[in-house]
Amino acid sequence: MTDVLTIENLSYKRNQKLILANVDLTLAAGKIVGLLGENGAGKTTLMRLITGSAQGNGTITVSGTTTPAQRKSHVSFSEQLHGFSKSTKLARVVSFYQLVYPDFDLKRYQDLAAFLQINDDLKLSALSKGMREKFIIALTLARQVELYLLDEPFSGIDSMSRKKIISSIIQWTPENATLLISDHYVTEIASVLDEIVVVKDQTIAVHRGADEIRNQTGLEIEDYYESLYEGGVQHD
Amino acid sequence: MTSFGSLFKAMSRDKFRQMNQLLALELIATVVTLIWVAIKGEFSSSTLMFATMGWAPLPSVVGVIILAFGIEKTYTADSFRLMPVEETKLYSTNLLTSLVNLVYFTIIQAVVCSIAVSIAFFSDGGASMMGNMPPARAMTDFVGMLIAVVVLYLILNLLIWSTISFVHLITRAASSFLPKMRQQVVNIVIYVVVIFLTLRLSGFIIHGVAWVSRVAFSNNDWSQIWVSIVAMAVVILIEGAINVICLKKWVETDAN
Amino acid sequence: MKFDDKVPIYYQIKQHLYHEILAATLKPGDKLPAVRQLAVDLTVNVNTIQRALSEMITEGVIESRRGKGNFVTQDTARLAQLKEQLVMAQLALVYAQLHALNLSDDEIIESLKRYIEQKGAAQND
Known part of the structure; x- marks a missing residue:
């Protein structure tokens, strides 16, 4: 199996404050990986470093490419659409994506939009939090790339929307693509994850298979994750 | 990678819409003025000309400012920075689409103004204006100067935008480096430098305008305008190179 | 699920x-x-x-x-085997728990019989 993402010796400082240091991470193709960590631990920063929106020191390779401009062709990130004015209609955002990303698959988008019940005639300002997140997920997954990054897609969202989003992730993540999904509450997605990556103390503290954790520790993923903060469980 | 054509279209769309909205506002203002004049009973054949030409400058300035906002937003919003394109291409396409849309805006204005002027001219029988028509030899000079003025106008706008980006990107790059405390000090320094630059720039512009008018009236050697144009082009290129380096190395988008 | x-x-x-x-x-x-x-x-x-x-x-x-x-x-033989395997696994759980209550093997069989009789009687009512 090939690797989709390789991060070597990555560190990131902002305003002379160290946010991430000595990050090494390799993700194989075809996995759904949970990115866990407390708020402010650097989960979003790690994703921004992968896309090239933030610039750190170290090597980041996505599908064999290293420059930010090339990496962007292989990564689809759930960006929050701040570049569009509130009065923009969803259909306009979709056609922007279609123009700008050669890998954007309109058919996939339409299937996702139908499944998530998205109405393209609405304006961005008319969307509820859940609907907006669904729209962002549909846009993100409609691109055909090797690596998907979903940044906290469930924060502040009702459970029905959450279920719909999880289903669409299972259904529409391409077979050989890897999806990294960040969340600070893992139970809701635990059954979907192949692996978990925990960001703690400015670096990657844990990277393990989910069933491996259940097998070896007999713990729920959530309990295992919490135990990391109590210093209880040692990892190897 | 996004093709140039798609990138151009994508980056032009919002700008085109904004220019059209601005033109619509200008049209409304002109119509309201005409109605107002008609109500007061002072309507004449030249009212249209004065109304259109009177309203034209303000939207032009507003248009340049709106486009400047759009240009800067591109550099800090993920929606644009995540597009799979090299920074140089992003930067130049951004400026180019702004310029093209400004030209579109200006052409529409120019057409409307010339129609208004022609109406005033012909309904007047052309009598009062005919006397002011320049002789044939001066006409060729006039065309040459017109070209120079148009180019000067374009390059001036590019210079304004590229300087705004320069300041914006430099401050942004610096603020990501420095600890929060020292950031303020540096910002002050940068603002002082910027104000100095702006003064120099406006001096440059005033100088240019002075040149144009002097040349226009004295029929002298106006080719020196081109010297100023080349100088401005050089400044634009240098600022552009620094801006692209900033984008590549330091300028991050706003976090979610 | x-x-x-x-x-x-x-x-x-x-x-x-x-x-x-x-x-x-x-x-x-x-x-x-x-x-x-x-x-x-x-x-x-x-x-x-x-x-x-x-x-x-x-x-x-x-x-x-x-x-x-x-x-x-x-392959019905394989399926029968699977059934046997699952039944045994369930019984193993019950057995282990009853054993933990200090029941002997005979007592376990007796209680199981009693349970089934009662359950059958309850269903016949």
Whole structure:
């Protein structure tokens, strides 16, 4: 199996404050990986470093490419659409994506939009939090790339929307693509994850298979994750 | 990678819409003025000309400012920075689409103004204006100067935008480096430098305008305008190179 | 489907499919839903389904036909064996718990008989 993402010796400082240091991470193709960590631990920063929106020191390779401009062709990130004015209609955002990303698959988008019940005639300002997140997920997954990054897609969202989003992730993540999904509450997605990556103390503290954790520790993923903060469980 | 054509279209769309909205506002203002004049009973054949030409400058300035906002937003919003394109291409396409849309805006204005002027001219029988028509030899000079003025106008706008980006990107790059405390000090320094630059720039512009008018009236050697144009082009290129380096190395988008 | 997050998910998927097969929701020779469909139905990852299925293929409970999908085996002997295996596993749990209550083997058999009689009587009422 090939690797989709390789991060070597990555560190990131902002305003002379160290946010991430000595990050090494390799993700194989075809996995759904949970990115866990407390708020402010650097989960979003790690994703921004992968896309090239933030610039750190170290090597980041996505599908064999290293420059930010090339990496962007292989990564689809759930960006929050701040570049569009509130009065923009969803259909306009979709056609922007279609123009700008050669890998954007309109058919996939339409299937996702139908499944998530998205109405393209609405304006961005008319969307509820859940609907907006669904729209962002549909846009993100409609691109055909090797690596998907979903940044906290469930924060502040009702459970029905959450279920719909999880289903669409299972259904529409391409077979050989890897999806990294960040969340600070893992139970809701635990059954979907192949692996978990925990960001703690400015670096990657844990990277393990989910069933491996259940097998070896007999713990729920959530309990295992919490135990990391109590210093209880040692990892190897 | 996004093709140039798609990138151009994508980056032009919002700008085109904004220019059209601005033109619509200008049209409304002109119509309201005409109605107002008609109500007061002072309507004449030249009212249209004065109304259109009177309203034209303000939207032009507003248009340049709106486009400047759009240009800067591109550099800090993920929606644009995540597009799979090299920074140089992003930067130049951004400026180019702004310029093209400004030209579109200006052409529409120019057409409307010339129609208004022609109406005033012909309904007047052309009598009062005919006397002011320049002789044939001066006409060729006039065309040459017109070209120079148009180019000067374009390059001036590019210079304004590229300087705004320069300041914006430099401050942004610096603020990501420095600890929060020292950031303020540096910002002050940068603002002082910027104000100095702006003064120099406006001096440059005033100088240019002075040149144009002097040349226009004295029929002298106006080719020196081109010297100023080349100088401005050089400044634009240098600022552009620094801006692209900033984008590549330091300028991050706003976090979610 | 609800999972116990302490137990490996692929293991729980296997148990789930075993029950479907023995309860005859899935009959011998029936085609299983596509892997991705199973994943969506059970809200789990495609790889986890894949792992559960490949273990079941190795066990001979399901058969993979290239390009056609996965089918429940028609080998009734194998299915009988599976049933025996699951019954034994359930009994092992009960046995261990009753043993922990200091019941002897005979007492366990007696209590089980009593339980079934009572249960049968209750159902006949």
